[in-house]
Amino acid sequence: MKVLVIGGGGREHSIAWKLSQSPQIKELYLIPGNGGTSEIGENVNISLNEIVEVADFAKEKKIDYTVVGPESPLVSGIVDEFEKRGLNIFGPSKNASIIEGSKVYAKRFMKKYEIPTAKFKVANTPEEAQSFIKQKIFNFPYVIKADGLAGGKGSIIVKSKEEAYKAVEDLMINQKFGSAGEKVVFEEFLKGVETSFMVFSDGKRGFPLVTSKDYKRLEDGDKGPNTGGMGAISPSPYVDYDLIKDIQRKIVMPTIYGMGQESRMFKGLLYPGLMLTEEGPKVLEYNCRFGDPETQAIMMRLKTDLLEIIDGVIHNTIKDINIEWSLEPSACVVLVSGGYPEKYEKGKEIYGLKRAKMIEGVQIFHAGTKKENGKYYTNGGRVLNICAMAPSLNKVMEKIYSAISFISFEGMRYRSDIGMEKK
Numbered sequence: 001m002k003v004l005v006i007g008g009g010g011r012e013h014s015i016a017w018k019l020s021q022s023p024q025i026k027e028l029y030l031i032p033g034n035g036g037t038s039e040i041g042e043n044v045n046i047s048l049n050e051i052v053e054v055a056d057f058a059k060e061k062k063i064d065y066t067v068v069g070p071e072s073p074l075v076s077g078i079v080d081e082f083e084k085r086g087l088n089i090f091g092p093s094k095n096a097s098i099i100e101g102s103k104v105y106a107k108r109f110m111k112k113y114e115i116p117t118a119k120f121k122v123a124n125t126p127e128e129a130q131s132f133i134k135q136k137i138f139n140f141p142y143v144i145k146a147d148g149l150a151g152g153k154g155s156i157i158v159k160s161k162e163e164a165y166k167a168v169e170d171l172m173i174n175q176k177f178g179s180a181g182e183k184v185v186f187e188e189f190l191k192g193v194e195t196s197f198m199v200f201s202d203g204k205r206g207f208p209l210v211t212s213k214d215y216k217r218l219e220d221g222d223k224g225p226n227t228g229g230m231g232a233i234s235p236s237p238y239v240d241y242d243l244i245k246d247i248q249r250k251i252v253m254p255t256i257y258g259m260g261q262e263s264r265m266f267k268g269l270l271y272p273g274l275m276l277t278e279e280g281p282k283v284l285e286y287n288c289r290f291g292d293p294e295t296q297a298i299m300m301r302l303k304t305d306l307l308e309i310i311d312g313v314i315h316n317t318i319k320d321i322n323i324e325w326s327l328e329p330s331a332c333v334v335l336v337s338g339g340y341p342e343k344y345e346k347g348k349e350i351y352g353l354k355r356a357k358m359i360e361g362v363q364i365f366h367a368g369t370k371k372e373n374g375k376y377y378t379n380g381g382r383v384l385n386i387c388a389m390a391p392s393l394n395k396v397m398e399k400i401y402s403a404i405s406f407i408s409f410e411g412m413r414y415r416s417d418i419g420m421e422k423k
């Protein structure tokens with residue numbers, strides 16, 4: 001079998017790593033991949049948003065299965081483009097990816113199908129948004145969100161009138177995220193613990209992955225700005241079996257059912273980001289793809305052949321597959337470039353990877369790295385994902401942090417409190 005993974009982050013490296021263990025796979029390609037994936041497959045230099053070119057490549061190479069990592073090619077319709085050519089691809093269609101691509105759509109959808117989420121109002125123009133601020137539609141703090149994709153940076157928590165006006169100016173008037181901010185959602189602030197919940201969806205039912213929690217803030221103690229993710233643990237210490245059942249019943253099932261009713265059948269990976277509130281779980285946002293960096297931690301625990309699962313979702317046989325997971329916990333700590341999530345420098349040499357990898361149970365998934373003449377250099381904000389699995393979370397964290405102690409590059413930073421939950 002020939003398999004193609006689309007994306008170049010830690011998530012895609014971990015997916016490719018898991019796939020590379022499948023005895024069925026003979027050739028593995030990545031578009032564009034990174035410094036680490038070049039060790040397990042062939043990196044192909046095509047922009048992942050050039051969906052026609054990507055599909056042409058897959059057709060020419062006779063790729064048997066393609067797995068898509070990031071949301072942007074999904075929202076642009078890469079799945080439809082592949083299916084037009086008769087190629088197997090894992091991910092939702094353009095029609096179904098709207099659940100992540102438009103927050104306005106997602107909120108109205110949840111309201112229609114009575115899926116628990118924060119109260120909201122949609123502003124279609126800056127004037128309308130400014131009038132919401134004047135009318136004090138919610139108490140502070142509340143959240144102002146760009147409708148479209150903004151690389152995880154389009155949701156702004158505002159604590160005062162001034163901050164609210166500034167958010168509207170940034171998103172709608174100055175269009176910091178382009179057309180993503182043409183409309184915005186005003187949303188009440190939800191208190192609670194955040195958790196990620198991912199299911200494989202065959203369009204009719206959701207088959208849950210093991211639970212996980214990510215750490216979005218830059219600094220220890222959940223301080224500092226939001227990032228693309230500084231770490232993750234699996235399982236989530238906040239989600240027990242009863243809560244899983246509750247989430248399935250109140251959120252996953254009605255979402256998959258509702259999307260079917262709307263003629264937007266959702267096949268692929270559905271990942272609602274949740275807030276566990278006093279009133280129960282509520283949806284913060286939908287994602288139409290694997291989470292990053294949760295997937296890096298989760299892939300460590302997956303025992304079943306990932307290709308079998310991918311095939312099961314595409315060909316509607318997932319219900320017959322017994323997906324097996326290790327009972328041991330796992331985690332992922334992300335090493336980032338100095339300055340991230342704002343401006344940062346690239347091209348710094350990375351030292352110590354060989355030593356770090358020698359620790360038993362540790363896996364290193366690359367994100368923003370490139371390999372040149374046998375050396376690794378930083379090539380992005382999130383650089384490396386240091387992951388481990390062990391009999392207890394304490395042991396996992398011990399392994400990860402001792403691996404990190406061997407690694408260095410100029411400006412490197414990371415959180416030192418991943419997996420140190422009080423609970």
Ligand code: AMP
Pocket residue numbers: 118143145152154155187188189190191194216226273284285
């Ligand atoms: P989103 O882009 O909708 O996932 O939001 C990004 C982050 O902002 C979430 O992971 C939360 O930490 C926070 N957030 C978003 N919406 C809310 C809300 N209604 N209440 C509290 N925090 C929120």
Ligand code: GLY
Pocket residue numbers: 152214228229287290291292293294
């Ligand atoms: N971990 C957050 C995300 O993948 O969107």
